[in-house]
Amino acid sequence: MLVVDATLGDGRRRDVRITDDRVAAVEVALSPGDGERVVDADGRLLLPGAVDAHVHFREPGFARKETWGTGSRSAAAGGVTTAVDQPNTAPPTTTGAAFDRKARLARAAAVDYGINGGVTADWEPDELFDRPLCALGEVFLADSTGDMGVDEAAFRTALSRAAAAATLVTVHAEDAALFDDDARDRSDPDAWSAYRTAEAEVAAVERALELADAVGARLHVAHTSTPEAVDLVAGTRHTCEATPHHLLLDRSALDDLGTLGRMNPPLRSPARRAALYERLVDGRVDVVATDHAPHTRAEKDAGVWSAPSGVPGVETMVPLLLARARDETDPLTVDRVREAAARAPADRLGLPSKGRIAPGADADVVLYESAKRPVRGDALHSRCCWTPFEDRPGVFPSLTLLRGEVAYERRGGTERFGPARGRNVCGGRD
Numbered sequence: 001m002l003v004v005d006a007t008l009g010d011g012r013r014r015d016v017r018i019t020d021d022r023v024a025a026v027e028v029a030l031s032p033g034d035g036e037r038v039v040d041a042d043g044r045l046l047l048p049g050a051v052d053a054h055v056h057f058r059e060p061g062f063a064r065k066e067t068w069g070t071g072s073r074s075a076a077a078g079g080v081t082t083a084v085d086q087p088n089t090a091p092p093t094t095t096g097a098a099f100d101r102k103a104r105l106a107r108a109a110a111v112d113y114g115i116n117g118g119v120t121a122d123w124e125p126d127e128l129f130d131r132p133l134c135a136l137g138e139v140f141l142a143d144s145t146g147d148m149g150v151d152e153a154a155f156r157t158a159l160s161r162a163a164a165a166a167t168l169v170t171v172h173a174e175d176a177a178l179f180d181d182d183a184r185d186r187s188d189p190d191a192w193s194a195y196r197t198a199e200a201e202v203a204a205v206e207r208a209l210e211l212a213d214a215v216g217a218r219l220h221v222a223h224t225s226t227p228e229a230v231d232l233v234a235g236t237r238h239t240c241e242a243t244p245h246h247l248l249l250d251r252s253a254l255d256d257l258g259t260l261g262r263m264n265p266p267l268r269s270p271a272r273r274a275a276l277y278e279r280l281v282d283g284r285v286d287v288v289a290t291d292h293a294p295h296t297r298a299e300k301d302a303g304v305w306s307a308p309s310g311v312p313g314v315e316t317m318v319p320l321l322l323a324r325a326r327d328e329t330d331p332l333t334v335d336r337v338r339e340a341a342a343r344a345p346a347d348r349l350g351l352p353s354k355g356r357i358a359p360g361a362d363a364d365v366v367l368y369e370s371a372k373r374p375v376r377g378d379a380l381h382s383r384c385c386w387t388p389f390e391d392r393p394g395v396f397p398s399l400t401l402l403r404g405e406v407a408y409e410r411r412g413g414t415e416r417f418g419p420a421r422g423r424n425v426c427g428g429r430d
């Protein structure tokens with residue numbers, strides 16, 4: 001296949017040749033070979049498939065919320081071609097048998113993927129390190145969906161084991177001792193943000209970094225929601241990620257969102273959101289990842305203290321950020337989106353053939369529409385059918401290729417998905 005006249009993330013206009021499953025050439029002008037399919041990009045944006053380091057595809061255990069099939073098709077339709085699944089399923093991915101069971105379910109995936117190994121008091125590290133793990137974690141330092149919170153002793157053990165195996169550790173850093181119990185008297189949706197304080201995140205990140213450094217472990221801090229936490233990580237050997245919801249929504253959105261806006265960590269103040277966004281723009285936030293955490297609308301339709309935490313996002317991350325980057329008054333650039341959503345996570349997860357459009361790389365490439373379209377929950381492909389970003393502008397893919405073959409295509413309003421040919425790309429073996 002030859003994609004002609006594409007605009008790459010850095011603004012260069014190039015032709016891109018794809019041979020079999022790889023990018024073969026990126027040149028100013030390439031001539032089509034005999035019988036080669038030509039896609040005229042007509043100046044539209046062509047980016048590497050995004051690498052989402054943080055999704056919850058919910059199987060096994062919660063197929064009513066999401067499946068590997070629905071979650072991965074949602075990813076493909078949003079320009080994500082590699083997704084890393086977190087361990088808080090049922091059973092949790094804390095043993096070899098649980099890993100193997102999830103790996104079988106993951107064969108339904110329409111995009112490539114990684115599977116993380118979970119840490120609990122009774123996890124089986126020997127079995128897990130014998131599997132093709134992507135990373136350890138997210139290790140929950142406070143309870144979230146799945147009640148997988150661990151104490152410091154278990155976290156220390158996990159860090160030591162991961163350091164010995166040269167495995168990355170991702171951490172959900174909140175310190176429940178610093179949650180504000182006074183907020184428990186309230187019943188409005190903002191009470192969740194008041195309860196799970198910014199200080200609880202900052203203190204937990206600081207401690208996690210200390211413990212990781214003590215044993216030489218490499219840490220990736222999941223979903224940092226505060227600029228203070230980002231600043232603790234910036235300039236160290238560790239990395240952090242931020243989610244679209246923490247970058248684009250703040251506590252003032254909870255009046256409209258209600259418990260749809262409940263997630264962990266929670267939405268923060270407008271000032272903290274703006275400071276987090278600034279850190280994505282300037283590169284202190286290394287990675288954007290979605291923490292795609294779907295629940296059914298009926299489950300979310302509950303009081304603030306009983307609704308489950310989490311929002312979907314794998315299909316809207318790149319579209320929302322590209323719409324911001326196309327806004328001339330916004331400091332975010334397309335190239336920063338490319339770096340934070342594709343190149344940086346691929347590098348951090350040890351996936352050198354992902355996250356770039358360069359000769360020899362996997363042909364995971366995404367061609368985007370020229371016009372913006374509003375995000376509509378009922379048009380997304382996640383099983384949960386709602387979004388906290390309803391009506392916001394997005395720049396969506398018209399064509400997503402996974403290793404050279406169509407994973408998603410949209411033509412004239414008609415969509416089609418490719419077959420389930422996703423592979424586990426982590427851990428050095430399938």
Ligand SMILES: [Zn+2]
Nearest residue numbers: 138172222264
């Ligand atoms: Zn988390």
